[in-house]
Amino acid sequence: MKIAFYGSSLVSAYWNGAATYYRGILRALARRGYDITFFEPDVYDRQKNRDMDPPPWCKVVVYEGTVDALKAVAAEAALADIVIKASGVGFEDDLLLAEVMAAARPGALTIFWDVDAPATLAELKAAPDHPLRKALPDLDMVLTYGGGDPVVEAYRALGARDCIPVYNALDPETHYPVPADQRFSADLAFLGNRLPDREARVEEFFLEPAARLPDQAFLLGGSGWQDKPMSENITYLGHVSTRDHNAFNVSPKAVLNISRASMAENGFSPATRVFEAAGAGGCLITDAWEGIELFLKPGEEVLVARDGRDVADLLAGLTIGAARQIGQRALIRVLMEHTYGHRAGAVDSLFRRMSGGSAGASTAGSIMANSEAAE
CATH class of the missing domain: 3.40.50.2000 (Glycogen Phosphorylase B;)
Structure with missing residues (x-):
């Protein structure tokens, strides 16, 4: 057809x-x-x-x-x-x-x-x-x-x-595990363009935790953030090509998903980045939204944060070994079902x-x- x-x-x-x-x-x-x-x-x-x-x-x-x-x-x-x-x-x-x-x-x-x-x-x-x-x-x-x-x-x-x-x-041909890349080394990374429906949530779930954890390294990718005030432990990359998304997702200790406000309110709307991160074997921390358990199991295949304080607490207690285990379990799940x-x-x-x-x-x-x- x-x-x-x-x-x-x-x-x-x-x-x-x-x-x-x-x-x-x-x-x-x-x-x-x-x-x-x-x-x-x-x-x-x-x-x-x-x-x-x-x-x-x-x-x-x-x-x-x-x-x-x-x-x-x-x-x-x-x-x-x-x-x-x-x-x-x-x-x-x-x-x-x-x-x-x-x-x-x-x-x-x-x-x-x-x-x-x-x-x-x-x-x-x-x-x-x-x-x-x-x-x-x-x-x-x-x-x-x-x-x-x-x-x-x-x-x-x-x-x-x-x-x-x-x-x-997940498209396994485009998003898959790759070796870590020092350009994207960090404790927590977030990738997303600056949008009105997302900005307040980025402040809460990413910028505020970065300010709470000055000894940890944060990485911000996406267009439009160049004039946004942020703490010194945040490195801003600007636009990140899709060719680099696998390395971006697998190189930090964890990557963050922040839903736009309207998506979070409706629930059952996993962003593309959820599956991109899982496909690369990255450890994902996501904001809370209804229906996430249909895609990944909270606590085992994904970490879920209700607010910025949760993000900071999860990141502070997360070891590299635990992060890798969560990423591997997520990869197995999405390859089997998603x-x-x-x-x-x-x-x-x-x-x-x-x-x-x-x-x-x-x-x-x-x-x-x-x-x-x-x-």
């Missing part, structure tokens, strides 16, 4: 947290025989900051950030069996949704894939006349980056025929079932929950 996928960017992770998610899901689907074309606009300097070439498993079409170019690529949806418009494409999203769905041929599956459901839902609830809200009843389904029951119920209440979470996972191969197996079954005539029927559950049966 042919998939036309309209998203932010596949070839650049620059200001594009969904890149790893797209790559993992689509590569695994390609292995199952899908013919995929990914359409992405040339915006936000992403093409100037590519971190991968167009892959052999997916055709990438980069179009100019103009309305004419958008309409031209939207017309290509007519050639696909499955038409997917993702959230946060970054250029005329509402127009792109309308053009793509109008071009989709009769009988094609039409899907909205939301990679930031809490933000999208807040926008929809605030605007009863939002174009996406009006389009929901005509789409075959909504797939989401995560969110669990709260997100599913919210989308159904807004008129979606169904909503199924497709959780993040790879993009697992997710793609369930997505494949869902697509084939919906294409077989059951479009519109409820498919309650999540891709993670159904993944083992699909393998």
Whole structure:
């Protein structure tokens, strides 16, 4: 089956947290025989900051950030069996949704894939006349980056025929254990861009513990933090290429995951970095959010902190040996249950079932929950 996928960017992770998610899901689907074309606009300097070439498993079409170019690529949806418009494409999203769905041929599956459901839902609830809200009843389904029951119920209440979470996972070909790199040596490292929905939590879970532990070394990666006040034991790296993520995750004693506020409130939304860290065998400390036990076992495969004081206490009592054991247990768990191969197996079954005539029927559950049966 042919998939036309309209998203932010596949070839650049620059200001594009969904890149790893797209790559993992689509590569695994390609292995199952899908013919995929990914359409992405040339915006936000992403093409100037590519971190991968167009892959052999997916055709990438980069179009100019103009309305004419958008309409031209939207017309290509007519050639696909499955038409997917993702959230946060970054250029005329509402127009792109309308053009793509109008071009989709009769009988094609039409899907909205939301990679930031809490933000999208807040926008929809605030605007009863939002174009996406009006389009929901005509789409075959909504797939989401995560969110669990709260997100599913919210989308159904807004008129979606169904909503199924497709959780993040590990791509073992891109995230795996590597030798430690002295550039990323530290007691605790955090990688994330500076965003309004995250900044206060970074202050609480990372900057405050660093100030509490002046004898320990902290490492901060990600764009936008250069003018942020921070203690002298924090080294700021700026943007860290995806090519260095494995070393970044495995070199410190522990790495930190800090959910954006909206993701933490909804729960059931493990960030891509959770699986990247586990895949590298890194010891992960994460802020607390509902549903984490479905992915990693607290205390054995991941350490969970309720606040900055917990982070400081966990780090102060963590030995290098214990950290390595936690990282190894996490690696084993995600390889057994949480790879993009697992997710793609369930997505494949869902697509084939919906294409077989059951479009519109409820498919309650999540891709993670159904993944083992699909393998």
